[in-house]
Amino acid sequence: MEQSLANEETLRKEIIEYGLKSYESGFVTETEGNLSARLSEDRFLVTPSHVPYEKRQVDDVVLIDPEGEVIKGSRRPTSETRMHLAVYKARPDVSGIVHAHPVYCTMLAVMGEPLRPILDEMLPYLGGVIEVTQFAPSGSAEIAAECVKSLGNRAAVLLANHGNLCVGKNMSRAFQTAKYVEKYARIYLQALSFNRVREVPEERQKQETPFYEYLKMMDW
Numbered sequence: 014m015e016q017s018l019a020n021e022e023t024l025r026k027e028i029i030e031y032g033l034k035s036y037e038s039g040f041v042t043e044t045e046g047n048l049s050a051r052l053s054e055d056r057f058l059v060t061p062s063h064v065p066y067e068k069r070q071v072d073d074v075v076l077i078d079p080e081g082e083v084i085k086g087s088r089r090p091t092s093e094t095r096m097h098l099a100v101y102k103a104r105p106d107v108s109g110i111v112h113a114h115p116v117y118c119t120m121l122a123v124m125g126e127p128l129r130p131i132l133d134e135m136l137p138y139l140g141g142v143i144e145v146t147q148f149a150p151s152g153s154a155e156i157a158a159e160c161v162k163s164l165g166n167r168a169a170v171l172l173a174n175h176g177n178l179c180v181g182k183n184m185s186r187a188f189q190t191a192k193y194v195e196k197y198a199r200i201y202l203q204a205l206s207f208n209r210v211r212e213v214p215e216e217r218q219k220q221e222t223p224f225y226e227y228l229k230m231m232d233w
């Protein structure tokens with residue numbers, strides 16, 4: 014029990030810390046986006062609704078159950094709670110989620126353009142092509158289902174006309190994915206603007222993709 018409480022405190026701090034990093038990286042504006050962490054099989058910590066990133070305190074983070082019911086906290090959980098919970102249910106390997114609206118990923122999401130394997134390191138980090146969901150309204154059960162479907166077993170997904178969602182074995186890895194995906198999206202869009210995109214050769218793609226399963230469970 015004590016260990017679980019210590020873990021809860023650490024995760025609350027991490028949610029604040031990585032939220033600030035997301036804000037300072039320009040991945041979100043004002044109160045956009047949300048983060049969450051898996052505390053145990055049936056307990057999750059999520060960011061509060063409408064509290065600015067710079068003002069968040071550890072007690073603002075909300076503890077919820079798998080149905081999204083609040084167990085501890087005076088704030089309202091993020092309006093995208095359903096999407097986070099759907100991902101945790103579908104992906105036991107995921108314990109951290111960063112959802113944001115970064116400019117380049119969101120451009121691809123607006124264009125309905127999946128992020129293709131254009132860099133050698135992409136496949137082992139992300140697990141394959143980063144797909145764009147079908148459109149569904151923010152906060153709906155539909156977007157939760159579309160998100161899970163288009164995420165598959167990969168590390169990120171682009172949410173149509175909205176933003177992205179990045180996952181990891183912990184908060185640190187989820188945020189790391191968010192940084193990489195935004196950088197890759199920027200490179201892809203700039204190459205697209207010259208109409209000269211060459212993907213990583215297919216044979217190399219086949220060689221590299223299996224490393225994802227190993228790398229996604231590593232700490233760094």
Ligand SMILES: [Zn+2]
Pocket residue numbers: 045046093112113114151175176
């Ligand atoms: Zn959003």
